Amino acid sequence: MDFLKSAVASAISKGPPFPYTFGDRVDVDTSIWNLFNGTKREDGSNCSIFSFDVTANKSRLPMARNAVKKLRTLRHPGVIKVLDTVETETYIYIATERLVPLRWHITRKSMSAETLKWGLCGVAQTIKFINDDASSVHGALRVGSIYTSESGEWRIGGFEVLSSMKDDEAIIYNYGSLVPDSGRYTPPELAKSGWDAIKKNPLAAVDAYNFGTLILEVFNGDFMGPDQAGQTKNIPPSMHSSYRRLVNSNPKARVSVGNFLEQGRRSGGFFNTPLIKLTDGVDNLGMKSEEEREEFLNDLDQLSDDFPEDYFKMKILPELLKSVEFGGGGPKVFGVVMKISKKLTDEEFEAKVTPAVVRLFSSPDRAIRVCLLDNLPLMIDRLPQKVVNDKIFPQMVTGFTDVAPVVREQTVKAVLTIIGKLSDRTVNGELLKYLAKTSNDEQPGIRTNTTICLGKISKNLSTSTRSKVLIAAFTRSLRDPFIHARNAALMALAVTSDAFSEDDIANRILPSLCPSLIDKEKLIRDQTNKTMDVYLQRIRKFASTMADTVLPPLNAVESSTATPRMGTPQPSEAASWTGWAISSFTNKVSTAVGEITAERNAASNLARPSSAPLTTESRKPPGTASASALHRQAVISPPATSARTSTSSNANDYFHDADTGPVEIDIDDGWGNMEEDSFFDAPADASKAKAMGGANPFEDNGEPDFAGWLAAQAGKKAGGKPLPKGLAKAANGSGSIRPVSARSASTGDGVAAAGVKKAAATTAPKSKPAAAKKIDTAPKETGEDDGWGDGW
Incomplete structure (x- = not known):
């Protein structure tokens, strides 16, 4: 093989330029030609090259030259397409379109009966053209002279003895018997009387017989000789009658290939x-x-x-x-x-x-x-991903806003198909903007499909926008009047539970699900219960990992004197939440003394000067506790600076705001004025907290120094100048100055408390009660808000 290639290359180097490169040799039936796969050097396109060695086949040189001539001059779609030819004293090359011998397909039986019919029909059209239009005889029609192109079409070659019957010196008369394997395919009249008998019989008789043997060979694999002609094994029944007329031993009784083609094309014919x-x-x-x-x-x-x-x-x-x-x-x-x-x-x-x-x-x-x-x-x-993201998607988005609902709906459905080929920037930018529009579409089916789409593409959304977009979209769909839209939202929430944090679940999702528990449709109620079970299990699992309390433990010494707190259940009282709550009240009755006045309550929000000293005066024995005093004692525990309380932070008395310090709870106003929409979305209002007295209104987490404030007011009224900070006149009227305890001033214990109360009633101007700090339950801003909440 290598020797043959080198010989061919050597021959090419000595002859005229041949702009084609030889490749592998292709096995063919016995022929005067060698067939090679090749490529065109100019563009690398595929081709085939027929090679004829003049030195080894001088006796068949006229046949090779006849083939070159006929291939170059006979133009028909069913004939091999010639690209170039070269002829020298030692070789002849014919470059053609890339070809595969038909024998390969017949041997492997890789073609269906319908494809074989299609191929035979193409060959019949070409032979009809050769016989009728070119007045010629092929003379060597068989499987070995037919090839398939890259398009699968059957091409006829083997033009070694193709001759025009108008030529008295036609090559077929002298060289017809020199065609390889001619003995098997020669018609009976020629085998008996020689190739000159062609002149005595119809022009189409030779090719008609060979076309009949081709049919037998195509459906059975091999044609062994004249004795096999006329057999119908594996040939479609619709062809039997016409096929037998093709191989009739009497050449004048044979049907021409053109007539055979016409019979096949009739209505219901084998070529129809x-x-x-x-x-x-x-x-x-x-x-x-x-x-x-x-x-x-x-x-x-x-x-x-x-x-x-x-x-x-x-x-x-x-x-x-x-x-x-x-x-x-x-x-x-x-x-x-x-x-x-x-x-x-x-x-x-x-x-x-x-x-x-x-x-x-x-x-x-x-x-x-x-x-x-x-x-x-x-x-x-x-x-390719680049084609989808850069070329198809920009054209596709027009469907989201098309006036035809069917186009909008199909566009939404198509998102699931292309989502994997879109970049993160496209998904989290342009795509979400269009889905926000279709989620508000006038067609309920499109709204429903948008919800389903968002649920299925949730994993493709970025972590910075996923929960914000999904919560906004799904919770709004929960209020959709279309039942299937609500159901889709519930199911989408159920399958995307991993996309949300525990804070989002507790503060935003579960409250939004609750109204659906009493939906008018049983389908929605049932699905809501299933969805809530998913989130409740998640929350319970998370809560089981949380600490029992965030309060620091009390040491042994302080715990012996500290007043029990209402918000801290004791171990013996854990059996029932009502039990420990009641016992907390009863334990505190003996410690609640004095009276709670409206003026004191209103002024208790004022800030005590940070320099005011704490009193060391002992308290009087506790008096009778009124109901209001009990309530005050229950809601506001003793300040951390009191001599009788511990120094631990009062977590049950105040919510601690990160910016403004502790804020006292006003339960009635905070919950009564809370509206449905502002409950989750109202921004934190830091300005209200600043109005309470600065960044740290109560030093050491204590209560306001109401007594100090009253003393300052009395000093201004008496002398026009305020008393020094931390000092107040004695309540007994002796004129001496001594420190006042914040604890005694706030509870009304002893003479000092009575004096403070009297001064507040007679000298202090009535101050407008400060507005109570409302609970701010809005999620803390992270600084990453990109407007998706508003967009949805």
Whole structure:
């Protein structure tokens, strides 16, 4: 083999330029030619090269030259296409389109009966042209002289003895018997009387006989000799009668190949098949009328999956795509394109179909757009990501706002197909903006499908926008009047539970689900219970990992003197939450003394000067506790600076705001004025907290120094100048100055408390009660708000 290649290369170097490169040798039937695969040096395209060695076959040189001449002059679609020829004293080369011997397919039985009929029909058309139009005789028609092109079409070669019957010195008379294996295929009259007998019989008689033997060979694999002619094994029954007339021993009784073709094309004939009709009509598909195109497409629908793949790739597919784009073929033709495309490799699909698909997405035809979206799942794996993201999606988004509901709906559904081919920037930017619009669509089905779509693409959303977008979309769908939209939201929430934090679940999702528990539709109520179970299990699991309390433990010394707190259950009281709550009240009755006045309550929010010293005066024995005192004692525990309380932080008395310090709870106003919408969305109002007295209104987490404030007011009234900070006049009227305990001033214990109370009633101007701090339950701002909440 290597020697042969080197010899060929050496011969080429000594002869005229031949711009083709020899490749592997191809096995063929016995022939005067050697066949090689080749490539064109200019562009690397495939070709085949027939090589004839003049030195080794001088006796057959006229046959080789006749083949070159006839191939160059006889032009027909069924004849091998010649690219170039070179002839020297030592060799003859013929460069042709890339070919595969038909014998390969026949030996492997790789063609269906319908494909064999299609191929025989093409050969019959070519032989009819040679006999009738060119007035010539092929003389060597057999499987060995037929090849298949890259498009799968059958091509006729073997023109070594092809002769015009108008030529008295035709080569067939002298060289017909020198064709390899001519003994098996020679018609009986020529085997008996010689090749000159052609002149005495009809011109088409020789090729008609050889066409009959070709039919037998194609369906059975081999033709062994004249004795086998006329057998009908494996030949389609519809051909039997006409086939026998082809191989009739009497040349004058034989039917010509042209007549055989005509019989086959009759209505119900053996050549009247969808595949053959498709071949005849595909060339001028764009010029057909609506009725003719419909008939053509019906023939396509009848095709089975065993059609000749190469022919459809190379011939049918380009014509169909042109018909869709420019000939008004419409969605039905594109459906056939997709059927054929299944047989394409990824490279073939990208080269032949992808450019047309990109152009079709820009078409204003809504029917084409819907057809493209319907067939998108069939081709999405073949489309490169860059093509989808940069070319198809920008054209596709117009469907989100189309006036036709069917286009909007199909566009939303198509998101699930293309989501894997879109960049993160496209998904979290442009796509979500369009889905926000379709979630408010006037068509309930489109709103429902948008909710389903968001649930299925949740994993493709970025973590910074996922929970914000999904919560906004799903909770709004829970209020949709369309039952299936609400149900879709519930199911979407159930399958996307991992996308939300425990804070979002407890503060936003579960409260939104609660109204659906009493929905008018049982379907919604049942689904709500299932969805809530998912989130409650999640919350319970998370809560089980939390600490029992965030309060620091009390040490042994302080715990012996500290007053029990209402908000801290004791171990012995854990059996019932009502039990420990009641016992906390009863334990505190003996410690609640004095009276609670409205003025003291109103002024208790004022800040004590940070420099005011704490009193060391002992308290008087506790008096009788009123109901209001009990309530005050229950809501506000002793300050951390009191001599009788511990120094631990009063977590049960105040909510601690990160910016403003402790804020006293006003339960009635905080919950009574809370509206449904502002409950979750109201921003934190830091300005109200600042009005309470600065960043740290109560030093050491204590209560306001009400007594100090009253003393300062009395000093201003008496002398026009405030007393020094931390000092107050004695309540007994002695005129001496001594420190006042914040504890005694706030509870009313002892003489000092009485004096403070009297001073407040007689000298202090009535101050307007400060507004109580409301609970701010809005989620803390993270600084990453990109407006998705408002958009949804």
